[in-house]
Amino acid sequence: MAEQTKNNAPPFHFTDLRLTRPVRKDDPFEYQSGFGNHFQSELIPGTLPLGQNHPQICRFNLYTEVFTASAFAAPRSANQSSVLYRCRPSCAIDGHVDVETRSAWQSCFLATNKAVSSIASQAEWAPFELPNEKTDFIDGIRTVGGNGDASLRDGIALHIYAINADMNRRALVNADGEYMLVAQLGHIILQTEMGRLYLQPGEIAVIPRGIKHRISLAKGDEHARGYMIELFGSCWELPTLGPIGCSGLANPRDFLSPVAFVDDELDAEWLVFTKITGKYSVHRQDHSPFDVAAWHGNSVPYKYDLTKFVSVSSVSVDHTDPSVFTVLTAKSRDPDTPLVDFLWFGPRWDVAQNTFRPPFFHRNAASEFLANIYSESAGAGRSAGFRPGGGSYEAGHIAHGGFSQPYLTEMRRMKNEPRIISSGENSKSPT
Ligand SMILES: O=C(O)Cc1cc(O)ccc1O
Numbered sequence: 331m332a333e334q335t336k337n338n339a340p341p342f343h344f345t346d347l348r349l350t351r352p353v354r355k356d357d358p359f360e361y362q363s364g365f366g367n368h369f370q371s372e373l374i375p376g377t378l379p380l381g382q383n384h385p386q387i388c389r390f391n392l393y394t395e396v397f398t399a400s401a402f403a404a405p406r407s408a409n410q411s412s413v414l415y416r417c418r419p420s421c422a423i424d425g426h427v428d429v430e431t432r433s434a435w436q437s438c439f440l441a442t443n444k445a446v447s448s449i450a451s452q453a454e455w456a457p458f459e460l461p462n463e464k465t466d467f468i469d470g471i472r473t474v475g476g477n478g479d480a481s482l483r484d485g486i487a488l489h490i491y492a493i494n495a496d497m498n499r500r501a502l503v504n505a506d507g508e509y510m511l512v513a514q515l516g517h518i519i520l521q522t523e524m525g526r527l528y529l530q531p532g533e534i535a536v537i538p539r540g541i542k543h544r545i546s547l548a549k550g551d552e553h554a555r556g557y558m559i560e561l562f563g564s565c566w567e568l569p570t571l572g573p574i575g576c577s578g579l580a581n582p583r584d585f586l587s588p589v590a591f592v593d594d595e596l597d598a599e600w601l602v603f604t605k606i607t608g609k610y611s612v613h614r615q616d617h618s619p620f621d622v623a624a625w626h627g628n629s630v631p632y633k634y635d636l637t638k639f640v641s642v643s644s645v646s647v648d649h650t651d652p653s654v655f656t657v658l659t660a661k662s663r664d665p666d667t668p669l670v671d672f673l674w675f676g677p678r679w680d681v682a683q684n685t686f687r688p689p690f691f692h693r694n695a696a697s698e699f700l701a702n703i704y705s706e707s708a709g710a711g712r713s714a715g716f717r718p719g720g721g722s723y724e725a726g727h728i729a730h731g732g733f734s735q736p737y738l739t740e741m742r743r744m745k746n747e748p749r750i751i752s753s754g755e756n757s758k759s760p761t
């Protein structure tokens with residue numbers, strides 16, 4: 331007998347087609363939600379000073395530290411900063427020394443850099459290799475490509491991280507750019523000065539430029555892999571919605587920022603690595619860099635679960651431009667062209683009629699990198715080698731489009747039913 335509800339209405343079961351991510355684990359951490367908010371967090375209530383930021387003596391004798399991510403007097407819409415109240419002053423360190431790591435992290439894509447080259451074509455990568463040798467996040471970054479230069483504060487870089495070890499007492503500061511991590515394989519714990527984020531495949535995280543962080547594998551995971559997009563100048567922002575209205579795409583409340591967290595062992599020996607203009611230096615300190623007992627501000631790390639994305643597209647005819655799938659965007663110095671748009675092609679219904687998707691062939695002004703996070707089908711018009719953990723690339727203006735099975739079937743059908751170009755109204759020669 332069919333299941334019945336109290337009022338005799340048939341039960342309403344539905345599956346959210348967006349929630350098809352293969353591995354889900356419970357997120358162990360607490361968060362504050364909202365994009366671009368001015369947040370505040372304190373381990374012990376009453377720690378944050380009231381009505382001022384810099385009292386001469388802070389509660390518990392904490393040290394005040396101001397962190398700015400924008401120019402002091404940047405317009406309010408672009409002004410980003412935070413105030414941290416720490417257990418130990420972060421300037422109490424040994425001097426910086428240059429250091430080599432095993433990572434292959436490029437930060438200059440100017441024509442004068444012989445280590446990089448341009449390709450005006452398509453390319454595809456099999457899943458990026460996981461390390462055999464013990465490799466943490468500092469050693470485990472490989473650059474795929476980019477443009478501009480970190481020292482010009484202009485441009486973007488795309489990297490892969492592939493790790494099988496924790497950073498332990500090593501922290502990293504990227505002084506070159508704000509970066510986004512796109513988790514593809516493995517669950518990681520992203521510890522930052524503002525607290526901890528748990529990242530699982532299908533989730534993204536953004537770490538503002540200059541924020542110290544450390545990445546560890548979650549319990550039970552032996553390795554992790556993902557993509558990274560580094561912005562040398564601007565910061566990630568939500569796209570404006572225009573006629574879409576007040577909600578849709580990535581909704582602000584689905585972005586999560588951490589709450590204050592202090593390491594158990596405050597007085598231990600740490601190494602803090604800094605990457606600046608593509609080079610690493612390191613300093614030693616006798617206290618944990620993760621000792622912020624309270625903080626407030628709007629320059630904060632955050633994460634977002636891509637399966638929460640609300641897709642919007644045509645409900646009548648025609649193929650809508652892929653910009654409707656923009657999760658986050660970043661400004662370039664050209665007011666009419668973003669530096670980068672980060673798009674999510676997630677599970678969704680494509681309902682438009684008399685419109686063929688896989689799409690028309692296209693030649694975009696933008697260069698495209700497509701990452702496969704967990705799709706097992708070779709869809710998206712890429713080859714069967716386009717697997718989770720791999721990627722594909724089309725340089726700007728390179729023609730490409732769908733070659734997947736439905737397309738080939740349709741082409742075969744059209745071959746057998748040739749289009750008739752006859753005399754009549756539609757075949758008038760241009761005058
Ligand atoms: O190549 C791709 O898969 C990305 C893409 C999708 C789309 O719907 C239209 C243009 C485009 O470049």
Ligand SMILES: [Fe+2]
Pocket residue numbers: 692694698724730
């Ligand atoms: Fe494309």
